[in-house]
Amino acid sequence: MPSTQQKLSWVIVGQGAIGLLTACRLQHASYPVALWLRQPAPLSVTLQASEISTPCYFLPAARPLHQVFIAVKAYAVADCLAQLSPELSANAQLVISHNGMPDLAYLQSVAAFEQGIWFLSTSHAALRTAESVVHTGQGQSILSPLNNAARQAEPAIVAAMTEALGPIQLTTDIRPALWRKLAVNAVINPLTALHNCRNGELATIAFNQQIDRLIAEVCQLAALEHIELERQQTKAHVYQVMHATAKNYSSMQQDRYYQRPLELDAITGFIINTAAKHQLPVPENQALLDALRQTTTL
Ligand SMILES: NC(=O)C1=CN([C@@H]2O[C@H](COP(=O)(O)OP(=O)(O)OC[C@H]3O[C@@H](n4cnc5c(N)ncnc54)[C@H](OP(=O)(O)O)[C@@H]3O)[C@@H](O)[C@H]2O)C=CC1
């Protein structure tokens, strides 16, 4: 573990649930942390985790940006990277984290030669309220360096991400983990959004067959993409996450409830578009997408 003096400073983008969870936990672990907000201003927030409240205070980020953690919705990533690009130092490290399937080739292409680019997929869960960020579900994260400059900075980035969203599993090929997470989000997120319920409420018998069919479609598609996703194991994993986060409202349920755009393109939309390329029918995912689109204003 690096000493306080050696700890890299971090810039966290936005004031969303996962970004602030990361910011607070890094600050608690003595990392210097600042925020990149749409309107630069100091921000006070309380981290609530395991019935302990920790006050945190952040200043706006100073340019150039060195180590940057970007947890925004999948549809906001491209705009965000375009805004940040001129503000980055020549050897910046960028860790990007979102649900849904990222375009890894695109992410690799946005980094300049000496800039490291990473993808992190997390099963931690958090909720942003007016004055706090609540750590609603303990999880773990998969982290992958996407280029050489990232690989060269591995120990320091892994140490920081372990404090923030650990335990960390480091991998050179994140695609199998992304498909596993996609299966979870393709079931829990749209169904909880459509039925306006907590994750745990999907565990009733009423949803069993629909969930089975959704998972079968994702597993068939994964096989066509040369990813092994065994159906029963995937189903067990989806239900395990559902139980572990039973009391949570999913990020998509929250977005629909507060009439924000839904992260559908990178989850159910990705499944439908990829299936079309393989001419694989995915009627259950299509029906879910249609139902959400018909009943959601954004
Ligand atoms: N919440 C959870 O428990 C979990 C979430 N995830 C995933 O993690 C990702 C982030 O989730 P979450 O934290 O809930 O998302 P939020 O939408 O709550 O947070 C994102 C924040 O980033 C801000 N933002 C977006 N673009 C910019 C920009 N260019 N400059 C400055 N700020 C910006 C947004 O501002 P604005 O609102 O103004 O756009 C918002 O404050 C999503 O993909 C989500 O699905 C994964 C696991 C669990």
Ligand SMILES: CC(C)(CO)C(=O)C(=O)O
């Ligand atoms: C794992 C799950 C479903 C936790 O709620 C999530 O990733 C989300 O809400 O987006």
